[in-house]
Amino acid sequence: MSGRLVIVGLGPGAPGLLTHDAEAALAGASDILGYGPYLARLSPLPGQRLHASGNRQELDRARAALGLAASGKNVALVSGGDSGVFAMASAVFEAIENGEAAWRALDVEVIPGITAMLAASARLGAPLGHDFCAISLSDNLKPWSLVENRLRHAALGDFVIALYNPASRARPWQLGAAFDLLRGILPPTVPVAFAQAISRPEERIEIFSLATADPERADMRTLVIIGARASRLIARPALIERPAARPWLYTPRRASSA
């Protein structure tokens, strides 16, 4: 069995945020699998086969990638962001654990990528400047009560919170419910940032307070960052060449109380 599988994080979208290792892995693949819009970002080389699949078919896609690798192909399986963060890497190992014994002998490599939380943080300032957590608001694979429990402990622990998958057409109410829960624990002044399609042409950033955050402003392409108690904004002066400067959002490194 000489095939291999490399699981590649493509980053948030801009080609400049791809790593060299990710590019090399893509260039060396005979077959590239992924969700259609991620494959659309690539410029395949002559002879490379692209296999697009739908958004909710992670486990099937993982099995297809493993099967191709087991048949001797050099397979790349792509995710947006980092493939280990709410993306394909976990689905692949789940497929291996429950799949053919031969898959455990495969050469599997994971290439990290810039996950949405890091790209959003960089655009905003330094909101993750201290201890933080990442929670997927999708309740497709976990009960909502578990999401609530994690939100509660994240707020009680005063973590900065990055919310992945805050909303979609099929999950319209979860972000509002999360804000309601957090409003019962955190001060209303805590900053909340909506970072949409970071590094892509349709990028949009909005900053609210927890009291005023409007869940309707989020969609599938949005990452939401909810500050810790110490997170703060730095106002910036208007300049002729930059009349409407967004404030910087950051969380100080220093913290005083438990």
Next chain:
Amino acid sequence: MSGRLVIVGLGPGAPGLLTHDAEAALAGASDILGYGPYLARLSPLPGQRLHASGNRQELDRARAALGLAASGKNVALVSGGDSGVFAMASAVFEAIENGEAAWRALDVEVIPGITAMLAASARLGAPLGHDFCAISLSDNLKPWSLVENRLRHAALGDFVIALYNPASRARPWQLGAAFDLLRGILPPTVPVAFAQAISRPEERIEIFSLATADPERADMRTLVIIGARASRLIARPALIERPAARPWLYTPRRASSA
């Protein structure tokens, strides 16, 4: 004022894990500031000035970078990993907030990088496969009681936990104390991975259970990942070309109880 400051994450060490944007930002700088060992990774261009400083001088380094930018230089300030995760970005905004008014008008850009947690996760499998948090164990800038409170909520919320700065010569006991606290909440079988100097020549990975994790194995270059209750190992067969395969560590996407 025509100078600018770009804060660049260099990733975990291997040049292949640098992004194109990070390289371009470095290439465009007249002056590059950073902790000595990070600057040692770079190959400066003719005419570029490197300004090395010590590990604990973040705020002084941030002020120096802002001062140079305000004087018209094109300044790059480098961090290992991602500069927004326990690194220089937060120190820069702290310096801006408390510094000269002119600094707020500066052009400041943050370029994200592959933080240690993502690099370690990729090497291990997919340990961050579900909700997770990142905690710095350093109590240089926060009281230990706050670290304890965050560890407790992270465990009660069943987050995968990535521990940055687990140990140093000046902070020898904190990781042992963290394990002791977590052993009171989490099952003894939870996997614990020590990922040291990932992607660099001296890379070393060790996997323990929470019951057997030895804090003495960690140092300044180590990232520690403590699994959630569902995190698991996948054993791999020994092959002739790979006699001692490390098991994969992953956290399933699916979760059932709160």
